[in-house]
Amino acid sequence: MQNQSMNKNFKRIAIVGAGGYVGMRLTEIFLTEKKYFVNIVPIVRSHKSFARISKYGINCSYADAGNLSQIKNALTNCDVVINLTMGDHSNMVLETENIFKSCETNKVPLLIQISSAEIYGRCISKDIDEKYILKKHWMKYAREKYASDEFLKKSFQSKITKIIILRPGLIWGPNSGWVTEPIKALINGNATLHADGKGAANLIFIENLAKIIINFIYQKDVKSDIYNVADPEKITWLEYYIKLANSIGIKNPVISYDKQIKYKHNINDFFEIFGNYYILKKLKKIIPNEYKIKLKKYIHDKKTIFKFKDDEIDKANIGLSKSQWWIQGTVNHVSTYKFSSEFGDFEYINHEEAFKLTSHWLEFAGYKV
Amino acid sequence: MKENHKMKIGIVGCGKVVIEHYIIPLRKLIKDKAIVISVLIDKNQESIKYVGRKLNCKNFFTNLEDALASNRIDALIIASPISYHTEHILTALKYGCHVLCEKPMTNNVIDAELIYNKSIEYNKIVSIAMARRFFPNLIEVKRMIENGALGTNITFELREGGFYSWPIASDVSFKRESSKGGVLLDSGAHTLDILFWFFGTGRVLEHHDDAWKNGVETNSISTIEFENARGIFQLSWDSQINNIFKITGSEKTILIKNDDINHYFEINKNDEIIKIKAKHQWPNTVIEKENPTKSTPIIYHDCFYLQLVSFLRAIKFNEKIEVDSLSALKVVRAVEESYSKSIYIKKDWISNSANIANKINHWLNN
Numbered sequence: 149m150q151n152q153s154m155n156k157n158f159k160r161i162a163i164v165g166a167g168g169y170v171g172m173r174l175t176e177i178f179l180t181e182k183k184y185f186v187n188i189v190p191i192v193r194s195h196k197s198f199a200r201i202s203k204y205g206i207n208c209s210y211a212d213a214g215n216l217s218q219i220k221n222a223l224t225n226c227d228v229v230i231n232l233t234m235g236d237h238s239n240m241v242l243e244t245e246n247i248f249k250s251c252e253t254n255k256v257p258l259l260i261q262i263s264s265a266e267i268y269g270r271c272i273s274k275d276i277d278e279k280y281i282l283k284k285h286w287m288k289y290a291r292e293k294y295a296s297d298e299f300l301k302k303s304f305q306s307k308i309t310k311i312i313i314l315r316p317g318l319i320w321g322p323n324s325g326w327v328t329e330p331i332k333a334l335i336n337g338n339a340t341l342h343a344d345g346k347g348a349a350n351l352i353f354i355e356n357l358a359k360i361i362i363n364f365i366y367q368k369d370v371k372s373d374i375y376n377v378a379d380p381e382k383i384t385w386l387e388y389y390i391k392l393a394n395s396i397g398i399k400n401p402v403i404s405y406d407k408q409i410k411y412k413h414n415i416n417d418f419f420e421i422f423g424n425y426y427i428l429k430k431l432k433k434i435i436p437n438e439y440k441i442k443l444k445k446y447i448h449d450k451k452t453i454f455k456f457k458d459d460e461i462d463k464a465n466i467g468l469s470k471s472q473w474w475i476q477g478t479v480n481h482v483s484t485y486k487f488s489s490e491f492g493d494f495e496y497i498n499h500e501e502a503f504k505l506t507s508h509w510l511e512f513a514g515y516k517v
Numbered sequence: 518m519k520e521n522h523k524m525k526i527g528i529v530g531c532g533k534v535v536i537e538h539y540i541i542p543l544r545k546l547i548k549d550k551a552i553v554i555s556v557l558i559d560k561n562q563e564s565i566k567y568v569g570r571k572l573n574c575k576n577f578f579t580n581l582e583d584a585l586a587s588n589r590i591d592a593l594i595i596a597s598p599i600s601y602h603t604e605h606i607l608t609a610l611k612y613g614c615h616v617l618c619e620k621p622m623t624n625n626v627i628d629a630e631l632i633y634n635k636s637i638e639y640n641k642i643v644s645i646a647m648a649r650r651f652f653p654n655l656i657e658v659k660r661m662i663e664n665g666a667l668g669t670n671i672t673f674e675l676r677e678g679g680f681y682s683w684p685i686a687s688d689v690s691f692k693r694e695s696s697k698g699g700v701l702l703d704s705g706a707h708t709l710d711i712l713f714w715f716f717g718t719g720r721v722l723e724h725h726d727d728a729w730k731n732g733v734e735t736n737s738i739s740t741i742e743f744e745n746a747r748g749i750f751q752l753s754w755d756s757q758i759n760n761i762f763k764i765t766g767s768e769k770t771i772l773i774k775n776d777d778i779n780h781y782f783e784i785n786k787n788d789e790i791i792k793i794k795a796k797h798q799w800p801n802t803v804i805e806k807e808n809p810t811k812s813t814p815i816i817y818h819d820c821f822y823l824q825l826v827s828f829l830r831a832i833k834f835n836e837k838i839e840v841d842s843l844s845a846l847k848v849v850r851a852v853e854e855s856y857s858k859s860i861y862i863k864k865d866w867i868s869n870s871a872n873i874a875n876k877i878n879h880w881l882n883n
Contacts (some may be wrong), residue, residue, distance in 0.1 A: 206729050328757040
């Protein structure tokens, strides 16, 4: 460690949200790729998140970004902080504020904030770029991400902590929910696409996002800024589904098409839309488990009361959630002109390779047919 | 034991497992006048008071021996951390209690053999909580295997995993010095129990896992061979793997989805898929010995109730226990055998240098 610390490229990197999808992958990269002279500080909120990275036998810091003193202590002596927190959407701005304040207090030179391209909604206009001003969005997640970015933008002049805000599209690749959920639907024969599958799939391969993050970590003279980041290939949802299907050996996937111009809500949406509201999360914690179980059983019994047969229930489940319907209706690919013009020679993993790597993982995970 | 006698039950470990899985079935049994909760043992005052309120018990202890020395109880439910299981089971046996212990029974074969021998010596039941034995679909598929409906040359793949989400209160299970194992020791206790229950005695041919020195595995893949079947089982705490149990024989294939306890799918030689509702019923009362009322579990939590009923009926009416200490011993042996053969998992979706790092840092090499 002494020798490592003396190396001018040595970095102490805090990964806030190390038990999440991107956090797990970054932890793996920094621990297994010897070319990076780093000491990582994985930060998680709970023991269950630690479980997901427990294979490495490393120590983990427990801190809730919503608690300023906890997160301040956890970020001591760090050179870089990567904010990947994905907790309660209602706390997103507070957590971002706390992380930035902690960075300044601890004199952390660089904060990398992982925001989201969902801020741009369905990307109605081709001209949408990082200067976009969000007026309304039905997803609380997008509104809070935007508000967090706005807070950080006000601190771009900080002389202590430089801030890089990355707005990635949907992060796909090995072990991503944006791969496993379509794959399950393709295997079950109930894959459904909105807008004839012609919607723009704003995707970024997990390895590309990781490479971009690492690019900023080792960038000299970083200037605070916001960047949209995505894979260079522009594909539609139908193309994405077909490539995924092919990667597990389905040559002619069965895909049905959703024609709803205006989305019709169903009971599952209730949990998706309102499930992230603070009050409901609190209620979920307060309600004794016995009542939750009774409710679960009641809902199960209701299916019988409504005289659904099991097969009909399966059919009723086919369809899109509001998020899926929304995302698949995306009109344009997000503009990455700014990133490309500044880092023109960036070496992306292309889609051919990305699908190949994903296919290897799908085989490992037992999805090959 | 008289049929109208209320059995006296103690619980050691009043954490999440008891709160999530045991309170409802125990309350029902209390209401039915089948049991009373006599003692609760836990150092966490908040948990013990909560459980005490729910189960109408104010007799709290922080030490099991003290509790059993001053109270006569019929059976002890052990839901303490794994590292305490052996000590708690042996203490319970010494004081003449039957035991229902959370899985896994213990984390090493020496302790498992000791428990098995002591349960015979004291002539007491040591049962391990395996609620899945009460899944209606699993028992019906087991019968199909037994009566030869699947044919010969049986192969299987059993995969179970996802992002770890149990709201665990401590990280002792995730450090090698305190836990001795990860996902295989934890979820593997269930899956191995089901495999041994289905196919009889087996041996581990190969085992791969991804733990580094001081860590515990978050992924494990094993190949197991039984007299009439062979297959793989894969577990994960960090990967969204395909959660299915597929059993293929010369006559048909059976598919069980891990999130549905009531159905299974038959795939015949013409690739026709038939969804079948499982209807197996278990006794749901501890009061009646002869012709007890029965029910089919609908959700996972129902299985905990039926498991408790089965345990109490075994004590009261001398009925066969579902998972005894010998079954649990077989599982512990298989886990230990797997670990002894462990090699790293080669991942084709990461770089060669990362695979080399995983290989040289693998816990069995260090």
